[in-house]
Amino acid sequence: MRLSPISQLALIVALCAGSSPAWAAENDSAPPGESSASAPKTQQEIVVTANSRQELQDILSPGVVSVVYPDDTRGEHKALPDLLDQIPGVYVRRVGGTGGYTTTSIRGSAPSQVNIYIDGVPFNLSSETAADISTIPISNVERVEVYRGVTPARFSGAPLGGAINIVTKMPTDLSGTVSAGARSFGGRQFSGNLNFPLLGGGLLLGLDMERSKGDFKYPLIAARELDGIEFGDAEWSGDGQPNTPCSTYLVYQGIREINPLCQFPTSRRRQNNSFQRDNVLVKWRNENITAKYSFTYLNRYMPTLVYEPVGYSLVDLPAYTFPAVNLTEGSLAGLGVPYNKRRQQKQYQHEGALNWQERFGNLELALNLNLMDQRKRFNNYDLATPFGVGSRTALYRTTRYGITADASYTLGSDWDVAQLLELHVQHNWEEMRYDANNLINLVTGLRRGDFYQNYKRQLTNIQVQDTLTFRTLGDLQVAPIFRIEKLTGPVLGSQDNIFGPSSGNYGWKPTWSVSAKKKVGSDWLLFASYGTYNRYPNFYEIYGDGVYIQAGADSVGNVAPLLREHGRNWDAGLGWNGTIAGDLTGSFRATYFNRKTEDEITLFLTPVGGKYVNSGTTITKGGEFEASLKWGNRADLQLAATVQDGYYDKGTYFLYPGIPVGDRVAGKLRTLQHPGFTANARLNLHFLSGALTTFGEVKHTGRNYLGQFRGTGNLEDAFIYEEPLTTIDVGAHMRLPHGITVSGGVSDLFNAGPRQKMRGSQFAYHGYTKCDVLEADETGDYSCFDDPANAVTENYALAGNTYFPRQGRTFYVTIAKSFGAKDWRAVASPGIRAGDERNWTGFYAGGHIGRGWGRRNANEILVFDKRQNGVFGGQIDGVARFDSDGNFIDRNAFAPGFTGSGAALGSVPEDGVRSDKHKGADYGFRLGYDHQVGSWLFGVVGEWADFNLVDSVSGYALLTNIATQQALPPTSYSFTRHLKSGLSLRARTGYSWRGTLGYVTAGIIRADVGHAFSTTNTINAFEESNAGKHRWGHQYGGGIEQHIAGPLTIGLEYLRTNIKDGDYTVAAGVAGTTPIFTGFQQGLVGQGTHSPTDIRRSEPRYRIDSLWLTLGYRF
Structure with a gap:
């Protein structure tokens, strides 16, 4: 298995660290000396207040809460959505493949009504309709808390559905873990962490990576059903054979026509379904202060939706996948548009918090002070022509400070009535900026849609x-909560929206809740809660994106602001926790x-776009059940199930052209995307004193309604729905000596995911007549056609694929x-054990991780050598230019300009560019030797580093045919260099003081640089x-390095790299036996009058600045 860059670095980290056991401990108790005698008071203290998982669950919230621990399933290649599947009341909505866009619903809520927190800090952004939980890694997560109903006051806001809090791990003593895994369809996981004492506290360094190609197989279900259909028209078809969806007899031509789509296979392999996610977590904590920084990089492709009303589809066919598809040749050329384009999303997210x-x-x-900076970029690489704003590229930049x-305050802990008073105040400043291709109207020269460029809002919560x-x-607990919140902005009007006057200041809005729970005896628990809730519309719902979703306005252009959603929620239940018999214990709730929910916000779509509207009042009710059984150390069983029903009490959602669905259905109007029944069961069996654990897990999702309608004359409602899906996972974990754990298994054992069906959305119709058409034409007697009984229509309801098929059987x-x-005490050298930890003499090995910034050459151009003598300068002649008065300016073919921002996506600047990667995470490995003389150090280090930076320059030209002086179509020319990696050798010298080394370093580097040239010019060669x-090239820089424990060192290093890269050239010559000569072959050059012109970049050097965190192990 080939490890990724971050994976390989994580391996170095782990080889330099120590840790607690790799497999989840059987003992659920907290560390010695920590007590749960008092309830938690802040986010930080909750970590250490429970003696058991059950007790922690009881004290986290006055309402209903469930907790899941990622370490319990470590090694099973589960992501956060898979963990949430184990919790009752939670439904995970997946779009795309593994790692695709994923949101959550709690108790039938919309995903936008669920608040996500990381260590108590809000994760939701106003630029998104809902939080995408697929972007959150879990290898360094301690637990996931799911609050249903009442949300404690320590979490900002009053979510309608519920809340999910993701608690990251805290730094511990010197320890560490590393794990690597592989699975089917190109899946790989790698993670590592290192804990060590630092500056009177503890530091946690965590790395996490995941990759997947997602190229699994699935059947084209509707097409396979069509293959078995023969229409009942054999007697009247014309050739005595029945027509089929793939074969139709053409009476007038006297031939049988074959549907070209039927020649394609009905077994497909998913394309453009890959994803990559990398995360770095740095967390430091002492008794009073916690500081955290996290960076997440996401790179994924969005697969094509699998849907074709006639049953056949070109989706995921290699012949119709860009860029291989030929749209201009062959009888099937027209069928290739617009399938299987490479639509990519990249996301960079920085999060920081100081507590x-x-x-x-x-x-x-x-x-707590916190910030989040998120950049999302959408690229549609294979779109032949950009059809609108953002259709090829779109950039979203959101910044939030909080x-x-x-x-x-604990009051009367020994009184008859004890009180815990909590106050929570939060204020957030958030801004979203949007940019996209085609923002400039080429006719007017003005920027389009300036109302959706920049949004700001502030939100205040007091709870x-x-x-x-x-x-x-009997220790009856009652917890009233009072909240007020105020939203300032978004503001519609003036510069922000052309539709009307400003609005959007919603003022102070109160919500409240009260919950109660009472233990009955030692084993039983009764609980109930009631509360009101509130959610403001977000940026996306109010303003849209300027492309597919528009800002809210009525038919005459008046502003139609969205109202906030609000409503009430109540629940009641009972639980039990105790011993059944002997060492068989259990619990249930x-x-x-x-x-x-009133004024529910839903999406109204039309063929030309959509907008969000307040659709009415919805009611959701149901039941949840969760239970566990534990038979000593031999076996344990966890169960979770949810039954729910959601419908509109008044109001409706809308379909194009403004049809109110609620007025067209016979029964109650259902809310959509909420399965009526979900269940999860997991059985763990433990052998060999717990060293071997085997497990089986069953997941079931009931019928999931996607649409509801009633056709003309129908007495009953019809539905579009996904059929129930049941999957079974099996596997095992084996703990070996020396802290090694091996895990293996298979998810979706019976490959049910790809075969899941959707019904109600696909139909086959076939109409025919029982009359002889040719005879009627010959005799002129068409009376046969007047009898309605001779006109037949056959209807076939087909099952189809779900819009995004699920990945099936997966081995890991x-x-x-x-x-x-x-x-470390066992491996430390004698010198170190003796305490001589400040001596740097000796060999060392280690690695680095950090970030590199390539020089931005935004003003770089292309230069030309028309004589091919090594002298670059001058211009290429092309179309003549004149000023507004008609005066001649020049014939500079490259007058349209140059850009150093990326590789051209088309022939003119307005087509945009494929952005360069000027900065990104990098990593490397090093081996060196140092010799210390007194306090001075002299050494040499060899290092391999991965950079993965891309730098391009593009030029646009208007050439002419020299012979005819006719203008040729516009063309573009792009030079791209890809700095992949480098091998360097450097000297270093420095000064050591009390275990801290400051040094400077310099040396040479041999870099691996790939070059590429692309052009839309098809005339020249x-x-x-x-x-x-x-x-x-060469390198120089400096850094600081510190002994931290035993043979381990940690450091920070800055390095500048300069690479000479000016030799790559491209010669523009003539092509074919009847060449067309352009400005590239004009003039007395080389060996003749039509010799080629050499082209190269104007900047011969490439500069990179890097900042690295280094880790070392000294021998």
Whole structure:
């Protein structure tokens, strides 16, 4: 198995670390000395307040909460959506393949009504309709908390559906883990973390990576059903054979026509379904302060929706996948548009948080500063012609700053009525900026749609919770919560929206809730809650994206602002936790819930776009059940199930052309995308004193309604729905000596996912007549056609694929290694054990991870050598240019200009460019030797580094045919260099003081640089020279390095790399036996009057600045 860059670095990290056990511990108790005697008061303290998982679940919230632990399924290649499948009341909506866009619904809510938090900080952004949980890695997550119904006051906002809080791991003593795994369809996972003491606290460094091609097989279900259909028209078809969906007899031509689509196979392999996700987590904590930084990079392709009303489809056919598809040749050329284009999304997300907390007796205070910076870029590489704003490229940049203050006070802990008072105040500033191709109107020269370029809003939350415990009533707990929130912006009007006057300041809006729970005896628990809830529309719902979703306005252009969603939610239930018999223990919770939402926000789509509207009032009710059984250390079973029903009480959602669906259905109007029944069951069997664990897991999703309608004359409603899906997973985990765990298994054992069917959306119709057409034409007697009984229509309801087929049977294997602090005491050198940890003399090995910034050459151009003598300059002649008065300017063919921003996507600047990768994460490995003389150090280091940076320059030209002086079509020319990696040798010298080394370094590098040339010019011939991939350069920089524990060192290094890359040239000559000469072959050059012109970039050097975090192991 080939490891990715981050994976390989994580391996180095793990080889330099120690850890706790790799497999989830059987013992659920908290570390010694930590107690759950008091309820949690802040996000930071919750981590250490529970003696058991069950007790933690009881104290996290006054309402209903479930907790899942990623380490329990480590090695099974599960992502966050897979963990949420195990929780009742939660439904995960997946779009695309593994790693595709994924959202969550709680108790039948819309995904936009679910709040996501990471360590208590909101993850949802106003630029998105819902939080995409596929972007959140879990290898360094401690637990996932799901709150249904009441959400504690320590979480900002009052979500209609519920909340999910993802708690990342805390730094521990010197320890570490590393794991690597592979699975079917090109899937790979790699993760590692390192914990060590630093600056009076603990530091956690975490790395996580996942890759997948997602090229699984699936059947084209509707096409296979059509293949078995023969129409009942054999007697009247004309040749005595029945017509079929693939074969129709043409009476007048006297031939049988074959449907060209039927020649394609009905077994497909998913294309453009890959994804890559990398995450770096740095977290430091001491007794009072926690600082965290996280960076996530996502690169995924969005597969084509599998849908074709006639049953046959060109989706996922290699012959019709760009760029191989030929749209101009062959009888099937027209069928290739617009299938299987490469639509890519890249996302860069930075998150930072700084938290302080302090306890003053019964008073605890906390302050949190946080920020999030997210950049999302959409690229449609294979779109032949950009049809609108953002159709080829779109860029979303969202920045959010937040400040949160928390206070809690314990009052009367030994009184008959004890109180825990909590205050939570939060204020967020958020801004989204949008840019896209085709923003400039070529006719007017003005920017299109300036109302959706920049949005700002501020949100303030003030929340108070009082948890009262009545000792005299058997510890009855009642927790009222009062919230007020205010949204300033978004503001519609003036510069932001052309539709009308400003609005959008929603003022202070109150919500409240109250919950109660009571233990009955030692084993039983009764609980209930009631509350009101509130959600403001987000940027996307109000403004749209200027492309497919428009800002809200009525037919005459007046502003139609969205109202906030609001409603109420109540639930009640009971639970039990105790011993059944002997060492067989168990627990369960059963809950009934009921929610009413007013002014629900839904999407109204039309063929030319859509907008979000307030569609009415919905009601959702149902029940949840979760249970567990544990038979000593031999076996355990977890169960979860949900039954729910959602419908409109008043109002409706709309279909084009403004049809109110609620007025057209016979029964109740269902809410969509909420399965009526879901269930999950997992059985773990433990052998060999817990060293071997085998498991089986069953997941079931019931019928999922996607649409509801009633045709003319129908008495009953018809539905579009996905059929129920049941999958079975099996596998095993084996713990070996020396902290090694091997895991293996198969997901979806019976390959049910790709075969899941959708019904109600695909139909086959065939009409024919029982009359002889040729005879009627010959005799002129058409009376046969007047009898309605002779006109026959056959209808066939077909099952089809789901819009995005699920990946099926997937085999996987994972190996994990964990290290503890005791491992280093055994391997430390005698010198280190003796305490001489400040001496740097000796060999060392290590690696680095960091970020590189390539020089942005935005003003770079192309230069030309028309004499091929090595002298570049001058211009290429082309179409003549004149000023507004008709005066001649010049014949500069490249007058349309140059750009150093990327490779051209078309022939003119307005077509845009494929953006370069000027910056990105990089990693490397190093081996070196240092010699210390006194406090001075002299050494040499060899290093291999991966850069993966792309730098392009493009030029646009208007050439002429020299012989005829006729203008030729516009053309573009792009030079791209790809800095892949480099091997360097450097000297370094520095000064050591108390275990800290400061140094400078310099040396040479041999870089692996790939070159590419592309052009839309099909008239000339082009030949590359000096395209060899190796280039030489030099490096210099400096850094600081620190001994942290035993043989381990950590450091920070800055390095500048300069690479000489000016030899790559392209010669523009003539092509064919009857060449057309252009400005590239004009003039007295070379050996004749029509010799080629050499072209190269104007910038012969490539500069990269890098900032690296280094880790080393000294021998």
